[in-house]
Amino acid sequence: MKISALSFIAAQQPAAPRSHRRWIGPVVLAAALLATPSIAHAADADAAGLTPQKIFTLLFLMLGPLKILGPFSAITRGADAKFRFRLATRAIVFAAIGLAIASVLGPNMLQNFNIPIPVLALTGGLVLFLVALQTVLQQFAPPPPRPTGAAPQNLAIAINPLAFPTIVTPYGIAATIIFTTLAQGDTEKKLVIAGVVGAILLMDWVAMLFAHTVLKYLGTILQIVAVVLGINQVALGLMVILNSLSAIGVFTLRL
Numbered sequence: 001m002k003i004s005a006l007s008f009i010a011a012q013q014p015a016a017p018r019s020h021r022r023w024i025g026p027v028v029l030a031a032a033l034l035a036t037p038s039i040a041h042a043a044d045a046d047a048a049g050l051t052p053q054k055i056f057t058l059l060f061l062m063l064g065p066l067k068i069l070g071p072f073s074a075i076t077r078g079a080d081a082k083f084r085f086r087l088a089t090r091a092i093v094f095a096a097i098g099l100a101i102a103s104v105l106g107p108n109m110l111q112n113f114n115i116p117i118p119v120l121a122l123t124g125g126l127v128l129f130l131v132a133l134q135t136v137l138q139q140f141a142p143p144p145p146r147p148t149g150a151a152p153q154n155l156a157i158a159i160n161p162l163a164f165p166t167i168v169t170p171y172g173i174a175a176t177i178i179f180t181t182l183a184q185g186d187t188e189k190k191l192v193i194a195g196v197v198g199a200i201l202l203m204d205w206v207a208m209l210f211a212h213t214v215l216k217y218l219g220t221i222l223q224i225v226a227v228v229l230g231i232n233q234v235a236l237g238l239m240v241i242l243n244s245l246s247a248i249g250v251f252t253l254r255l
Helices: 005-010 020-040 052-063 069-075 081-112 117-140 155-167 170-182 187-209 211-248
Strands: none
Touching (some): 052 117, 052 170, 052 187, 052 211, 069 155, 069 187, 069 211, 081 155, 081 170, 117 170, 170 187, 187 211
């Protein structure tokens, strides 16, 4: 089940129950968006020029809630709040476990090949650039057909397709591995990366719980935000690539 997040956000969503609770999701999600970059400022820049704030920005596109809202709304169409809560919680748990395993095994595998830090940073920049470019171009893709009827309620979908690859994308795993590898030997940076990933997963969980309401009231705004964020991600990816090539000695970067 593969659904374009930008296209799906633009589609109309079913009406949500009129209650003061409908505002809890957007408020908590907005608070997390504002608070997490401040947490990211806590550490210094790493050897590859990737500050914790940049790491948050990069991982937000790859693991963040903007790409989850549409697919989760589709697979929980017609489901009650209890099922959505259980599904979202299980999916986040599986996603966290998957990222933890990748963060432990991935750096060890990369270090066995003795790959220099600038090359790892260059790899991360390429991944970011390609993913961000794809996100921007998705706005020109035709919207997916609107499904009819209620989606089947099966908690097995918490692993696939929800946790993998909707929440934890292949490129999200790759970026997490690269950032963790760059932080080898620095416990503080590892803790910052773990905190950033944890904050993003928390945002994903809140977004899924209130996906229908968020899309109903903020769908158009989120579509615009996703495009603007994607353009910034493309620029950040290019900067990481240029800085890495300069560190390798391909050229001298002058800005």
